[in-house]
Amino acid sequence: MSEPNEELADENDTLTALDGVRVGHWSDPRGRTGCSVVLLPSEGAVTSGMVLGAAPGSRECALLAPEKVVERAHALLLTGGSAFGLAAATGVVQVLEELGVGHPTPAGPIPIVPSAVLFDLMVGDPRARPGENEGAHAARSASREPVAMGAVGAGTGATVGKLTGGFGAATPSGLGSALARVGGALVGALAVSNAAGDLVDPDDGSLVAGSGDCADPNRVAALLDAPSVTNTTLVVVVTDAPLIKAEAHALAQTAHVGIARVTRPSHTVHDGDTTFVSSTGRGPRVALAALGVAVQEVVARALLRGARAVQAKG
Numbered sequence: 001m002s003e004p005n006e007e008l009a010d011e012n013d014t015l016t017a018l019d020g021v022r023v024g025h026w027s028d029p030r031g032r033t034g035c036s037v038v039l040l041p042s043e044g045a046v047t048s049g050m051v052l053g054a055a056p057g058s059r060e061c062a063l064l065a066p067e068k069v070v071e072r073a074h075a076l077l078l079t080g081g082s083a084f085g086l087a088a089a090t091g092v093v094q095v096l097e098e099l100g101v102g103h104p105t106p107a108g109p110i111p112i113v114p115s116a117v118l119f120d121l122m123v124g125d126p127r128a129r130p131g132e133n134e135g136a137h138a139a140r141s142a143s144r145e146p147v148a149m150g151a152v153g154a155g156t157g158a159t160v161g162k163l164t165g166g167f168g169a170a171t172p173s174g175l176g177s178a179l180a181r182v183g184g185a186l187v188g189a190l191a192v193s194n195a196a197g198d199l200v201d202p203d204d205g206s207l208v209a210g211s212g213d214c215a216d217p218n219r220v221a222a223l224l225d226a227p228s229v230t231n232t233t234l235v236v237v238v239t240d241a242p243l244i245k246a247e248a249h250a251l252a253q254t255a256h257v258g259i260a261r262v263t264r265p266s267h268t269v270h271d272g273d274t275t276f277v278s279s280t281g282r283g284p285r286v287a288l289a290a291l292g293v294a295v296q297e298v299v300a301r302a303l304l305r306g307a308r309a310v311q312a313k314g
């Protein structure tokens with residue numbers, strides 16, 4: 001899959017190129033886990049999301065439905081540690097509370113931090129998990145610097161290629177980020193794949209990371225009969241194009257197309273594939289259809305960049 005346009009080559013071509021967006025990580029390379037926080041502008045960003053698959057681990061996702069009253073999130077968390085890792089969200093909430101950031105209520109601002117987890121407990125130390133302190137560290141370290149990619153943050157223990165050989169045959173997949181421009185607006189993605197299967201380049205079908213055993217649909221179907229298969233992909237998309245919540249929800253659906261373009265297989269009944277889409281509203285208005293195409297591309301590119309960053313660092 002081709003890299004960003006040449007006009008972005010000398011710039012920050014990651015999620016933090018968007019005005020008001022910062023990213024921070026906490027990583028445990030020995031325990032092989034971590035978490036990544038996307039801090040949105042202090043006023044929050046219109047946010048929705050979508051979970052596909054029957055095995056998600058998440059927090060604050062119900063309020064992202066387009067009919068729910070709360071429209072804005074103040075941060076987004078992607079974390080390892082399975083359900084244990086959701087404790088990291090408490091640390092992010094506390095940091096935002098200290099800053100006076102949150103949804104206004106008579107009792108004071110309440111930070112809204114939708115969160116999603118991946119299962120990395122079999123990769124390193126199963127007792128090593130992001131918690132409250134680790135989430136707070138990631139939030140406090142968030143910056144406008146280009147997003148670090150590879151085995152960092154939520155991508156520290158992420159792996160692919162487990163479908164045939166289990167965790168013993170897994171390949172590190174990492175965390176990636178990418179940026180696109182459409183109609184003068186920016187669309188950025190932060191994504192981590194923890195797929196049971198493989199990551200492939202949609203341009204030619206070549207293997208990017210994994211076992212290479214997922215080309216035969218019949219073989220894949222037989223292997224997926226095992227209940228222990230894990231295949232979670234987590235995605236954050238932020239655009240500066242103004243959106244209402246229903247439009248953000250539509251783009252969250254579209255983001256799953258980006259996952260499916262590069263993940264073989266994706267969206268099985270064992271998955272917790274989760275996408276978040278936020279709008280800062282600081283850029284020009286762009287047709288939703290055009291944004292949808294950009295979202296698909298930037299999600300797919302971010303996933304592949306994460307795996308390639310791991311490979312480049314050996």
